[in-house]
Amino acid sequence: MVRYPPLRVIQVLLVALLMCAAPLAVQAEMGHNHQSGPVKLQKPKGTACVLPEEQMRRTHMDYLKHKRAVTVREGVRVRDESLKNCISCHPSKKKFCEQCHKYVGVKPDCFECHNYPD
Amino acid sequence: MTMDRRSVLGLGGAAAAGVMLAPGLHLIAAPNKTEADGNKRWAMLIDVNKCASDCTACTSACRTENNVPMFGDPTRDIHWIRKVELKDKSGRRPSVSLPVLCNHCEEPPCVHVCPTEASFVRKDGIVLVDKHRCIGCRYCMIACPYKARSLVYHKTKLPEGGNPDVPIRGSGVVEKCTFCVHRVDDGKLPACVEACNREGHGAMLFGDLNDPESEIAKRIKSVPTTTVRKDLGLEPHVHYQGL
Numbered sequence: 524m525v526r527y528p529p530l531r532v533i534q535v536l537l538v539a540l541l542m543c544a545a546p547l548a549v550q551a552e553m554g555h556n557h558q559s560g561p562v563k564l565q566k567p568k569g570t571a572c573v574l575p576e577e578q579m580r581r582t583h584m585d586y587l588k589h590k591r592a593v594t595v596r597e598g599v600r601v602r603d604e605s606l607k608n609c610i611s612c613h614p615s616k617k618k619f620c621e622q623c624h625k626y627v628g629v630k631p632d633c634f635e636c637h638n639y640p641d
Numbered sequence: 642m643t644m645d646r647r648s649v650l651g652l653g654g655a656a657a658a659g660v661m662l663a664p665g666l667h668l669i670a671a672p673n674k675t676e677a678d679g680n681k682r683w684a685m686l687i688d689v690n691k692c693a694s695d696c697t698a699c700t701s702a703c704r705t706e707n708n709v710p711m712f713g714d715p716t717r718d719i720h721w722i723r724k725v726e727l728k729d730k731s732g733r734r735p736s737v738s739l740p741v742l743c744n745h746c747e748e749p750p751c752v753h754v755c756p757t758e759a760s761f762v763r764k765d766g767i768v769l770v771d772k773h774r775c776i777g778c779r780y781c782m783i784a785c786p787y788k789a790r791s792l793v794y795h796k797t798k799l800p801e802g803g804n805p806d807v808p809i810r811g812s813g814v815v816e817k818c819t820f821c822v823h824r825v826d827d828g829k830l831p832a833c834v835e836a837c838n839r840e841g842h843g844a845m846l847f848g849d850l851n852d853p854e855s856e857i858a859k860r861i862k863s864v865p866t867t868t869v870r871k872d873l874g875l876e877p878h879v880h881y882q883g884l
Binding site: 591595596597598599600601602603607632635636637638 | 675763772
């Protein structure tokens with residue numbers, strides 16, 4: 524039978540404890556500041572996004588694509604929620620949108636045609 | 642939350658907090674919203690007698706408004722609206738000059754042939770190309786009797802002093818006149834019509850044919866007008882007076 528030194532046992536227990544606590548820490552962070560992990564985002568203007576921040580982070584692509592379809596095909600235009608209006612609170616593509624997109628490796632081709640200031 | 646078939650089809654889900662877009666994503670109706678109106682039929686009436694043969698205000702206003710580039714190669718250039726000179730072969734009538742643009746047909750052949758449903762008719766009769774879906778096959782260009790469509794052969798850039806509110810285009814898609822749909826939705830006239838009025842010609846009239854009180858509906862009722870290639874039965878929404 525293998526015998527573990529007491530120090531090693533404490534180490535393992537500590538790591539296990541940390542692993543349980545980490546998701547809580549991440550969750551706490553999500554609601555508060557605008558740093559998504561190692562990504563530094565330009566502080567947005569205004570007090571709230573067009574949807575709650577957690578939703579925006581995860582689903583802005585579906586949101587934008589859905590809007591795209593109904594705008595082009597049904598002529599539904601909601602000024603406050605249009606891509607043009609993102610610019611009024613997130614004025615820089617390089618300092619906001621692309622910070623994240625570079626990090627996660629997505630290349631939306633929207634901006635080959637749509638204007639968004641660098 | 643799971644996405645069932647009914648909510649995918651937009652039949653369920655719309656109950657309580659607005660329309661469900663995707664799991665956990667709700668669209669709450671905002672007040673500053675506009676939508677294409679199916680009761681409208683946007684149309685244009687061009688009075689050929691008022692159109693000056695040396696004037697290109699409409700075509701250049703269109704290029705500026707919609708960032709339509711000139712490549713300087715006649716086989717590749719994009720035209721949303723162009724001036725055409727009509728000559729009477731017998732020489733009895735003087736030649737006339739008129740703008741030709743997408744006729745926004747009620748029965749558009751371009752839409753019928755499109756394999757990807759990129760070309761479509763909006764509820765209010767405006768024929769559009771959804772460039773996100775266009776694969777550049779050009780069936781529509783062959784189907785259109787008005788030569789109103791162009792394929793974009795080259796990459797383009799937003800020109801100096803261009804209009805940032807209108808997207809430019811990727812190469813390999815087909816495009817054409819949109820009746821300045823972004824302006825119409827904003828309650829404004831198409832750029833060509835506005836330019837023609839600004840020049841003092843007033844040769845182009847734009848409005849809702851379904852509204853009997855509109856200037857265009859009254860004019861079409863009271864003066865003889867025609868459409869180009871009426872025989873094709875496409876019911877174009879660009880009408881001409883004095884042709």
